Amino acid sequence: MTDKPDFMMQTYIRCTRAALWHALNDADSYTHWDFLGQTATREGDLVRYGLPDGPEMLHARDLEVTPMSRLETTFEPKWDDVTTPSRVVYRIDEEGDFCVLTVEHFGLNNDPDGGTADGWARSLAGLKTYLETGQPANFGGMYLWEEHDQ
Template sequence: MDDVFKALADPTRRDLLDELFREDGQTLSALEARFAMTRFGIAKHLRLLEDAGLVVTRRRGREKLHFLNPVPIRLVHDRWVSKYAEPWAAALSDLKSRLESPMEKIFEIYIKTTPERLWEAITNSDIRSNYQFGNTFEADWKPGGRFVMRNVLADEPLGDGEILEVDPPRRLVQTMRALWGEDVKAEGASTITWEIDPVGDSCHLTVTHSGLREGANEQLYGGWPMILSGLKTWLETGQKLTTPGSLMYT
């Protein structure tokens, strides 16, 4: 968290995050045009934000795009904000949930665990219910397999989809169609990609939620920071993470 606080301490870096909040997935040239600063200066600030995990980059052809990653801010919220001032935590959660994406959202987190244990936590329904709002999964984890997401508080399934790729314990790709309301049903199917990279005694987990239309309903992707924070807490401490914002999904 020291890197996160250090990155947020600079007003230019905060302005860059605001700019990515306004329009995610921008190139260095696009960001440079909005600041009275040299290209080198903007690139240096972006590197510090990337090192802190607040910005994620992806290449699209010859372009390098920069995406806002709200997971570290969620962890700051869980560790430092919620226990001191619940209204502030609610406001921060609302800020996160208002993120808009033209095509995809990318979320990253580091978890002190093994790839095998992390894979199990993603694919085991009983474990997953501990950090994903009590939801369970009936899934056939192989290409072409189907899965259905349920919750004891709902009579009908909350979602379903198809498994596209399975490479344990490194990569899982699946489609997802939300069914918990008519508004999200209208969004159709999107794609969720889980990528696990071992780093020392930890794992670097990247979740990419793609296939979203521009202005997609925030309910489709707004819960990811809470889910990943809960996953990290469960694997590292064995405890469930309870936040005020998570209650709206149960």
Template sequence: MFEIYIRTTPCRLWAAITTPDTSVTRDLGARMTSDWTPGSGFELRHPGTGARLGSGVNLEVVPPRRLVQRTVALWSDDVRDAGITRVTWVIETVGDACRLTVVHDQIRDGADHDLYGGWPSTLSSLKEHLETGRSWASLPASAR
């Protein structure tokens, strides 16, 4: 489980997660696309090569509050072997900010750390992007 507070509105946060051209995943080298309806599929692709990095199904889509996805990572044999996992995004208003809670679960014991270890940098990028308009990935390494 990962939790972060971001000074933004639920609608802006939802858009940053789900809009391919503004998605924070783009800043980390990926682009997520879907029609964002319950039961619809989604894909995570490398923007430069088009290689598929992940795919899955949107189980629950409640804009701008909750998104539950069943997903399989495809960027390496190790993460692919971990099989299907679940990612739940919950957005709650807290004063003039939002608390974003991301739960990545249903992970097989012994799964490669690369499957879930990138969440801190992804959420930091999301926060940086929404609060300053800059990409976390574009900051000098000393500022990360």
């Protein structure tokens, strides 16, 4: 695996480190901030993500966990038979009243339309909104699937 991520995004979220860690690791919290409103179920170190009344979309298996500061997972797409698994690292740092969340995606391949960057931007915007307001932040739920079906 390479040392340089294929995609990186960083955002500042006004929240505690514990709140951010919980939102990233608690399957029940995921539905509140995922832009598609996906559901998540955790079975040990495996998290399965799926559309509310649709197919399973993604698997993520914990590879390395350093509580409150670093989470490394697989990124195993289930939406097609072409996209291959990759790896994601979430790093949490603190800066005053804010947490700095850095997401690094390694081994990202077969993304001809650049949908991964859009998905990450939407996901992190939803996470930030949810943690700062306490309100669910699901938006653009059919955006990707309407384009995908055309």
